[in-house]
Amino acid sequence: MPLENPHASEGVPADFWVRWPAEEAARYRKAGYWRGETFGDQLDRWAARFGRRTALVDGGSRWSYAELNAGAERLATGLRELGLRRGQRVVVQLPNCAEFVIVWFALLRLGVVPVHALPGHRRNEITHLATLAEATAYFFPDQHDRFDYRELAEEVATACPGLKHLVVLGDPQDRAGFTSLNGLMATPADPDGNRADPPAADDIALLLLSGGTTGTPKLIPRTHDDYAYNARQCATVARMDADSVYLAVLPIAFNYTMSCPGLLGTLQVGGTVVMASNPYPRTAFRLIERERVTITSLNPTLVPHWLAELDRGPADLSSLRVLQVGSARLADDVAATVVERLDCTLQQVFGMSEGLICLTRLDDPVELLSTTQGVPVSDDDEILIVDGGGRPVPDGQVGELLTRGPYTLRGYYRAPEQNRTSFTEDGFYRTGDQVRRLPSGHLTVIGRVKDQINRGGVKIDATEVEGHLLAHPEIVSAALVPEADGKLGERSVAFLVVSGEQPSVKTIGAFLRGRGLAPYKAPDRVEIVAQMPLTAVGKIDKKALAATYIGRRP
Numbered sequence: 001m002p003l004e005n006p007h008a009s010e011g012v013p014a015d016f017w018v019r020w021p022a023e024e025a026a027r028y029r030k031a032g033y034w035r036g037e038t039f040g041d042q043l044d045r046w047a048a049r050f051g052r053r054t055a056l057v058d059g060g061s062r063w064s065y066a067e068l069n070a071g072a073e074r075l076a077t078g079l080r081e082l083g084l085r086r087g088q089r090v091v092v093q094l095p096n097c098a099e100f101v102i103v104w105f106a107l108l109r110l111g112v113v114p115v116h117a118l119p120g121h122r123r124n125e126i127t128h129l130a131t132l133a134e135a136t137a138y139f140f141p142d143q144h145d146r147f148d149y150r151e152l153a154e155e156v157a158t159a160c161p162g163l164k165h166l167v168v169l170g171d172p173q174d175r176a177g178f179t180s181l182n183g184l185m186a187t188p189a190d191p192d193g194n195r196a197d198p199p200a201a202d203d204i205a206l207l208l209l210s211g212g213t214t215g216t217p218k219l220i221p222r223t224h225d226d227y228a229y230n231a232r233q234c235a236t237v238a239r240m241d242a243d244s245v246y247l248a249v250l251p252i253a254f255n256y257t258m259s260c261p262g263l264l265g266t267l268q269v270g271g272t273v274v275m276a277s278n279p280y281p282r283t284a285f286r287l288i289e290r291e292r293v294t295i296t297s298l299n300p301t302l303v304p305h306w307l308a309e310l311d312r313g314p315a316d317l318s319s320l321r322v323l324q325v326g327s328a329r330l331a332d333d334v335a336a337t338v339v340e341r342l343d344c345t346l347q348q349v350f351g352m353s354e355g356l357i358c359l360t361r362l363d364d365p366v367e368l369l370s371t372t373q374g375v376p377v378s379d380d381d382e383i384l385i386v387d388g389g390g391r392p393v394p395d396g397q398v399g400e401l402l403t404r405g406p407y408t409l410r411g412y413y414r415a416p417e418q419n420r421t422s423f424t425e426d427g428f429y430r431t432g433d434q435v436r437r438l439p440s441g442h443l444t445v446i447g448r449v450k451d452q453i454n455r456g457g458v459k460i461d462a463t464e465v466e467g468h469l470l471a472h473p474e475i476v477s478a479a480l481v482p483e484a485d486g487k488l489g490e491r492s493v494a495f496l497v498v499s500g501e502q503p504s505v506k507t508i509g510a511f512l513r514g515r516g517l518a519p520y521k522a523p524d525r526v527e528i529v530a531q532m533p534l535t536a537v538g539k540i541d542k543k544a545l546a547a548t549y550i551g552r553r554p
């Protein structure tokens with residue numbers, strides 16, 4: 001099956017992915033946004049330029065740029081000998097560790113496309129991703145966070161006959177059909193072989209996951225060209241340089257941690273990336289002290305834990321210059337506290353794996369730093385803020401954010417139906433976020449129109465969970481609705497109409513786990529109702545549910 005529809009650039013709906021129109025692509029190249037350089041080539045260039053500088057720190061092990069490149073070279077050779085080829089897709093589900101980075105660059109050097117699964121995903125999600133992407137391999141750890149991924153891999157392999165290779169980081173336990181990642185990483189390098197059939201810079205480099213609102217996770221194609229630009233712009237705005245030390249606290253598979261500026265933004269300026277193996281502030285503080293970390297990124301849920309850890313005892317965070325907070329709305333008062341308590345610059349981040357990234361600028365006045373979610377990172381990010389009828393609203397008024405630009409997708413991967421509704425005819429992506437724009441260009445996130453719960457920065461697709469709830473024999477009707485939560489920002493409430501015995505949160509959670517759903521998607525609260533309020537067109541009226549049963553204030 002061809003990976004792309006050759007007519008996509010002529011405006012014909014693409015089955016696989018939608019390229020930017022030729023005119024825009026030419027403009028982005030001319031402007032120097034798209035540089036025609038793959039991530040494999042970038043790693044070569046960085047290794048030549050930054051050779052012995054430290055690229056990566058993971059626990060006690062340190063990798064120079066030259067060592068990172070050599071490691072990626074060996075693994076790429078091993079993966080090629082295993083049979084992986086340019087254009088194939090693989091599911092990668094690895095925690096924050098050096099191996100994630102080596103796997104990522106080895107794959108991209110060959111033009112094999114990683115699908116960025118999250119550590120919390122389980123049978124249902126991984127099976128869906130592997131099936132949708134027609135993946136030929138699955139990379140996973142032996143164990144992580146008290147979960148054994150080897151069992152999961154065996155279940156997934158049964159459900160996905162197309163998965164030829166199960167590549168495990170750590171102990172394969174002699175399980176049949178498992179390939180040891182460490183073994184592959186010891187392959188003698190064949191650099192020429194690895195470059196025999198290189199990808200193009202405007203090919204899909206990776207597939208990110210959408211937060212989703214339509215029942216099943218969607219895949220976001222990102223090219224070498226556009227993703228490198230994303231990382232570079234964010235690194236410039238965050239004023240990163242070769243002395244920057246970035247601490248990866250949130251899952252590395254997140255777009256936020258990968259390239260806003262994250263891992264990729266740091267590497268392209270010759271800085272150092274430090275992997276935190278867990279998100280606890282104590283771990284982070286120790287690493288900040290030891291490695292003299294200069295920048296890290298958190299979500300709003302972690303912020304109070306950091307402040308509490310500061311209260312607990314002295315910590316030397318003097319090296320920290322920028323604290324990014326994003327992936328959910330940071331409350332203005334918490335932002336003000338961060339500005340006051342931490343001797344570094346708060347940088348609010350609002351963005352999406354689909355593309356557009358907004359950052360507050362380091363020299364923004366405190367008022368803007370603590371009440372807005374920043375300005376797009378590219379001069380060519382196009383922003384429209386529209387009312388329900390699609391008409392632009394004046395500055396200062398709230399509307400839905402639409403966007404288009406040099407690193408914002410033009411269509412989801414293999415989702416022609418979805419693409420008809422997620423994009424305007426002229427290629428603007430409908431973000432589903434409600435924002436307000438100040439005359440300075442700063443955006444403030446007010447709410448959302450999409451059917452989603454943002455649970456501590458992790459997005460849950462309400463429709464997807466409702467579909468699973470309806471599979472329960474006694475659930476007649478189901479609606480998942482966000483509710484304000486002091487710790488998570490939002491938590492999920494499942495409103496249920498049931499025919500038999502009333503299920504509890506616990507039994508519902510167990511039921512969903514049994515269906516292979518990621519545990520974070522289970523409702524935090526269950527509310528049984530006699531019947532659902534309906535809208536004029538007969539859909540469940542979630543606004544009415546929220547108004548009746550949910551306190552508006554946290």
Ligand SMILES: O=C(O)c1cccc(O)c1O
Binds near residue numbers: 260352354
């Ligand atoms: O949700 C966000 O704000 C966000 C920020 C940076 C990068 C992302 O992918 C995001 O989803």
